[in-house]
Amino acid sequence: MVTGSFAASIAVLVFAIGTGGLILKNNLIMKLLSLNIVNTSSILFFIAVSYRQGVQAPIIGPGKELYADPLPQALVLTAIVINFGVLALSLIFAISIVRRYHTLDVKKIQREARREFGSGVED
């Protein structure tokens, strides 16, 4: 049976995978997907933490007694919508960058930007 701590540990593992992908991947779209995975794993972590001794979802019904904790679930709704907002706006920036440099490779973009703007471009 999947308990809360087990699911929370898996959420931390997915967070680690997502962060690794965010830093180590060179493709711009892969970086954005990894950021999405990081956001989703933190939402999963909050929902896993809300598992108490109850086994039912917090919808009051007849004949049920023990419920999960409803408060963290209500708080991560904000996180889901922020995830959507960040993804949409970062894809807009990706479209802008690709229209200008015609590549998705981050190292090539850095090289072109350094050539265009001088050595003020940081690594």
Next chain:
Amino acid sequence: MKRMTDYKVYLVIFLLAAFSGLMVFALFSTQREEEDLGQFYLDQAFAKTGANNVVSAIYLHYRAYDTLLEVLVFSAAVLGVSLFARWEKDDSGGVDRRSSVESSVIEGSGALLFSPVVLLGVYITFSAHLGPGGGFAGGVIGGTAVLLVSLAIGAREVGSRFNEERLKRFEYLIIFLLLSFVFFSLSDWGIALLEGMELSSLIAINAAIGLKVFIGTWAVLHFFIEHRGEV
């Protein structure tokens, strides 16, 4: 260049191991049994709001200001996408310049599935107090229905059937109504006025959020479909 890549990998591995260990340690070491706020909401929510779904009662009644600013965050994201669509008006209309249809499977399923998916979105929006759901989920489901039709008959065709200016004005009207209604219903004399109608105000806020998210999701998806396939 290669040496810097090696250093980055080791740094990443060390940071991830340290962070994961810290989080797992924190998870197993904080147990407090005295104060249980979740149990308070589970006991009181049905009597106070009439909603069976306690999570809906929390984010639409007890913490409704949170949800209000949440809708504003969503509107900011949609505004960003639509402003970008207006500024970067290249002539590269992407794949949708073709007049032919993508594939007959998508066209057939779009014709068949549009109405049931919109109906599902409306149902999930309005039944948030009895089961899982709510304005956000229902609005996104309705948005994906329009996404399917955009893929089937072309984004320009779908965009030409809606008056964009009127849609934007309608969207801002919904936000204004939502803001004023939530501030009214959670003030002192608002609570006294809406004494027996808490469930109705819950459903009304849900419906407004669902409509707003539907229009916003459709605007974002429409922009991304219209400009797909260009590098």
